[in-house]
Amino acid sequence: MLGGLIEKAGLLDEFSIELGTDLQKDVECKEQVHALFGALLELRSLLKETDEYSHSYLALKGKVGFAEAPALKK
Numbered sequence: 001m002l003g004g005l006i007e008k009a010g011l012l013d014e015f016s017i018e019l020g021t022d023l024q025k026d027v028e029c030k031e032q033v034h035a036l037f038g039a040l041l042e043l044r045s046l047l048k049e050t051d052e053y054s055h056s057y058l059a060l061k062g063k064v065g066f067a068e069a070p071a072l073k074k
Helices: 002-008 027-049 055-068
Strands: none
Touching: none
């Protein structure tokens, strides 16, 4: 599920990760894993530091993003 969300957000390309890659087992992806995890930590910090990104705002942004993004590959 999380991989699909990351794909739909366009982050697989940003972090040079191929869909279906086992990030826990593929040692060649260590740099990409660290970068993606760092981005998630930055997001957490951003959410804690400001009220600008409320859950309702982010939910609306996600709803619009789902409507605009191409369908996930199956």
